[in-house]
Amino acid sequence: MVKLYLRRKLQSEKVIPTTATDNYNLVEALVSHMPDIDEKQLVLYAQMANLVNFILQQPDINIKEIAENFSKFACNAHTICDSELIPLGTGLYPVISIINHSCLPNSVLVFEGRLAVIRAVQHIPQGAEVLISYIDTTGSTMTRQKALKEQYLFTCACPRCIKLGQSDDIQESAVLEGYRCKDEGCNGFLLRSSDDKGFICQQCGRVRDKEEIRKIASEVKSMSEKALMSLSSGNQLEAVSMHQTIEKLQRKLCHPFSISLMQTREKVLKILMELQNWREALAYCKLTIPVYQRVYPGFHPLLGLQYYTCGKLEWFLGDTEDAIKSMTKAMDILRITHGTNTPFMRDLLMKLEEAHAEASHKLSCKDE
């Protein structure tokens, strides 16, 4: 906020240039949702505005306007990420802020350094609205709607959200956030029984007792708290073993395509990579791929990046043929979402070419 006001002052004094994409008029035009914000949040914004005023000491500053700008930040700013979608910070890009949200977007926002770039991930007919996703779209409709309402103060009516409460939406949320069937060979989804004593598999009819589910869920919760403590104390070996235990429990508890199971596997993968345990990391990476394929549309950057991780691990472990397959899949997606002309993409292309060269070399050695 301090930076925003300093830029406004420097631009008004013509010390730095005012451009079509960088000027305070664009910030003035942003939606703030001030009338919809609860009392507690308003008090917080007012306190932060006072602090900004205290730091800046500009005589013509309007505290109410600063508070409103904090509210604008909350629903217009974007998380700046690196090419691997690791968050680096938050930034206000007023031109990008005119873009509305969809849980089934036709475009993605990526960053090339500080530059925000919008790329179409499907054909957008002339006159159709460009839409990006503000949130992680893997959750159930209820979860997504809650997140959008809380932070962006609107009710999404995208093609996915209008299905709320319909039978395929109920099925989808039971898969993403529900329990698995008692029979390990059955991939059915479970719905609460009418007497509320358990959950019935909609494929084979087996019933899972509510108490048995509650017991495993509470084990997962207490183990997750301990795992978090191990991670924050830097004990990665202990943290990975705890997350592996959580993963085992969640395999008993959750549907095989559940988001929380996928997220635990993601955590195990990340720690194993930090521990340079490539073989086990690859096994976990491979486990996440079918869930990624299911929850993300074909051209989603996270799906591309997951193929890339898989490919790099396979290559590192000497599985050149598999590495080529994974990196080619990564390339097919990331060239759409990330373009082709960035150091990150040039690096991927180079790795792919090297892997191809290695594969031909291996083949020629075999032939001799």
Ligand SMILES: C[S@@+](CC[C@H](N)C(=O)[O-])C[C@H]1O[C@@H](n2cnc3c(N)ncnc32)[C@H](O)[C@@H]1O
């Ligand atoms: C970053 S702004 C997008 C531009 C905004 N529509 C405007 O006119 O300035 C985010 C705000 O736009 C509105 N918005 C974004 N996507 C929406 C959608 N799919 N349906 C309804 N409102 C939406 C919400 O009020 C949200 O807080």
